[in-house]
Amino acid sequence: LLIPGPLYSVRVLRVGFNTPNPDGSVRADGSVTLVSGGPLTVLVDTGGPWLRPRLPQLLAAQGVTPGDVTHVVVTHGHSDHVGNVNLFPGATVLVGFDLSRGEGLYLPQGLARGVPLELHPGHLRVTPTPGHTRAHVSLLASGTALGTVAVAGDAFEHREDEEEWRALSEDPAEQRR
Numbered sequence: 001l002l003i004p005g006p007l008y009s010v011r012v013l014r015v016g017f018n019t020p021n022p023d024g025s026v027r028a029d030g031s032v033t034l035v036s037g038g039p040l041t042v043l044v045d046t047g048g049p050w051l052r053p054r055l056p057q058l059l060a061a062q063g064v065t066p067g068d069v070t071h072v073v074v075t076h077g078h079s080d081h082v083g084n085v086n087l088f089p090g091a092t093v094l095v096g097f098d099l100s101r102g103e104g105l106y107l108p109q110g111l112a113r114g115v116p117l118e119l120h121p122g123h124l125r126v127t128p129t130p131g132h133t134r135a136h137v138s139l140l141a142s143g144t145a146l147g148t149v150a151v152a153g154d155a156f157e158h159r160e161d162e163e164e165w166r167a168l169s170e171d172p173a174e175q176r177r
């Protein structure tokens with residue numbers, strides 16, 4: 001899936017999935033999305049550690065190396081979203097409401113108070129979208145061919161999956177809102 005834009009384009013590199021098993025377990029992996037074209041190159045979610053061998057190849061197919069990624073936005077701290085953050089040591093990293101750069105330098109911001117984080121003012125913004133987890137965030141990319149696009153992690157999956165996501169949500173009422 002590609003949503004082009006004059007500055008930033010949004011491309012889903014890997015479509016996530018959520019498959020319940022008869023024993024109550026769930027096989028899942030998060031989507032991985034590249035937002036690129038402007039001065040920032042942003043990867044939203046990194047998939048689970050089992051994606052590690054393929055993730056550099058998925059980026060390379062778009063002409064991007066891990067070193068080109070300036071920002072990693074992890075929508076929340078579940079292993080199927082945060083599993084490959086260490087492939088991007090030079091990037092500014094946001095995991096839920098924690099923003100860091102370099103070797104353990106944590107930066108102040110207001111996401112926990114409901115204040116969006118402007119990555120590229122007027123173009124890329126991270127906003128709190130609690131529900132699935134209390135510190136869930138989404139990236140909003142403005143100015144694409146479809147207008148503003150939300151890369152929403154697990155804030156919303158599929159309408160048909162409502163019972164599954166409700167069962168896995170920390171706050172189903174907030175997530176529904």
